[in-house]
Amino acid sequence: MRLLFYRAIDGLLSVLPLIHTFPARCLSRILLLGGLFFASIPVPAQDQGYAQATGQAVNIAIGSHSGTPDKSLLRSVRKLIGDAISSNAIDTFYTYIPRAGSPASMEFGLSACAEAGFMAAEGKFDDLVMQLRFLQARPGTSIRVELSDRCTPPEPVEPVECGGILGILCPGGQYCEKNTGQCKAPDAKGVCKPIPAACEKKLAPVCGCNGQTYDNPCEARRAGISLDHYGKCKPPEELAR
Numbered sequence: 001m002r003l004l005f006y007r008a009i010d011g012l013l014s015v016l017p018l019i020h021t022f023p024a025r026c027l028s029r030i031l032l033l034g035g036l037f038f039a040s041i042p043v044p045a046q047d048q049g050y051a052q053a054t055g056q057a058v059n060i061a062i063g064s065h066s067g068t069p070d071k072s073l074l075r076s077v078r079k080l081i082g083d084a085i086s087s088n089a090i091d092t093f094y095t096y097i098p099r100a101g102s103p104a105s106m107e108f109g110l111s112a113c114a115e116a117g118f119m120a121a122e123g124k125f126d127d128l129v130m131q132l133r134f135l136q137a138r139p140g141t142s143i144r145v146e147l148s149d150r151c152t153p154p155e156p157v158e159p160v161e162c163g164g165i166l167g168i169l170c171p172g173g174q175y176c177e178k179n180t181g182q183c184k185a186p187d188a189k190g191v192c193k194p195i196p197a198a199c200e201k202k203l204a205p206v207c208g209c210n211g212q213t214y215d216n217p218c219e220a221r222r223a224g225i226s227l228d229h230y231g232k233c234k235p236p237e238e239l240a241r
Helices: 002-021 024-040 045-053 071-086 124-134 217-222
Strands: 056-064 092-097 108-116 141-148 161-163 174-178 189-194 206-208 227-230
Touching (some): 056 071, 056 124, 071 108, 071 124, 124 141, 206 217
Antiparallel strands (some): 056 141, 092 108, 161 189, 174 189, 206 227
16 A cells, blocks of 8 residues: 555656646646545555554543552552553653652542653554553452543642641651741641651751750651751750749
8 A cells, every 4th residue: 555655656746747738627637636546545554553642641540449449450550551661652651649749548549641642652552551441450449541632740749738626647758847936836737748868967956846956957857846946945944944
């Protein structure tokens, strides 16, 4: 089919120098017949496969009715996505849940989107979708695989409030940071902040809400403690005065 297409192009190019010698009526008929001929030639299969893959996206959602999603299903999805990235089946992958800095969810095991852009390998995106749809979830867990035109970039993670009257807790790896000096304020609200893995060794003493002195604010955050004030904590005997 592709050879026929190229021969048709060569034939058209060969008669182009003679077109100016044809009467206007004949010329219009030639152009009309030529347009119908080229419209009837199907696009080669390779080009069709590439067009199908370009701009496609698949949304993946795994949820649980019992509070704990199927871990083996999550591992299978992560492996398929990893293989798809390494084989150029997809160009873009967004994870909506879980995300670092956002609240965790016991009901949602995963909410994500994979997209095949212009650099995606031919036909491999369709294979990925088929493999995702063949996955089976255990009772109590559901998986939804839906095609869409494009993936929606995730919104920036907004600070999550904590504490307050309800005593809202932060997700793992975070602590509830209250404003400096608000340690004893009843029902004071705070914002969930990530706990640092390491801190610089510099001396800038601060007093934590637990009455302990830390070398610097980072060390207090590393302990998951909000600040009472800057400077060393006063000894208990001074506070009693």
